[in-house]
Amino acid sequence: MNHNVVDQSKDITILELLDRVLNKGVILTGDIVISVADIDLVYLGVKLMLCSVETMEQLKLGKSVPEKL
């Protein structure tokens, strides 16, 4: 494969992979369970999985979650 054409830089690969695993793929309906640091056990509707890691960080810090979520 021509490596000049396919971008293989680590940062871009990480961003693209994160975008896919957090925002795409098959959705399983129902509730999921996530624990975030300082919050032992949080039950979240599956819609919340549309959020990014940054939003989870906001949750962790006790900041409000954007309304769109």
Place this chain on the structure above:
Amino acid sequence: MMIYSIISLNKNPEKLKAYLQGMKGILNTDLYAVFYNEIAVVVSDLKRANLVSDSVNALAYGDVIEKLAKQFTLLPMRFGSVLESRELIISMLEKNYYGIINNLQKVDNKFEFGLKVFCDTEKVLAELKIKLESDDKTETKSLKETQNSVYRDWVEKKLKEHRREEQLLSYVNTIIEDITNNLEKLDSVSKFKKMVTETTIIDALFLLDKPKKEDLVQTIGDMKIKYPGLNFVLTGPWSPYNFVDITIKE
């Protein structure tokens, strides 16, 4: 149980069993498969309290899926997909079997690629300046004849912005048409988003047969040469995250 992906067994469950030997999932948990007819779900046992939604775990999750995709046709699950027991997984597969099979057939032996096209908008518009200036003259003359106020300046400014957007969009459409024409021979499925940001003028996704990936790379390489002012970023191959169309019910 953390669910990573749904795999098409292709009448060969032993291949999956062998492949999963020694493979690890999130937090170093062992991966194994739950089988149902012609499909299987790859899972690992994870205590709820340990399921932290951070980038390390999300990347580990994605990494498992990408490794599996190299060997099997699969539907990637979204990060955070959990079911409590093997019985619930079997029940889920039973209820959604035909939808899963349809989606697996759609992505059978195919890869996803992503393409982002970046540009210096001002530079591109500068190259299109001759046409803009010619339009400006006609428009300004027309306005002067009919208006004589501060309002005219505001209208002129808005018209100019609108023309810039139109010019840029027209340019983007030309590139998309060019890409589409060149990819026609690959029989790929394409999705395009235009003008995602000021600098990301195209965000595209392609689903194509695995053996055709070199042709895609060649085609995008040719586009890079043809449009030296644009920055083409092609990534992949990926699992078909953007081409699965199913919401699974428990």
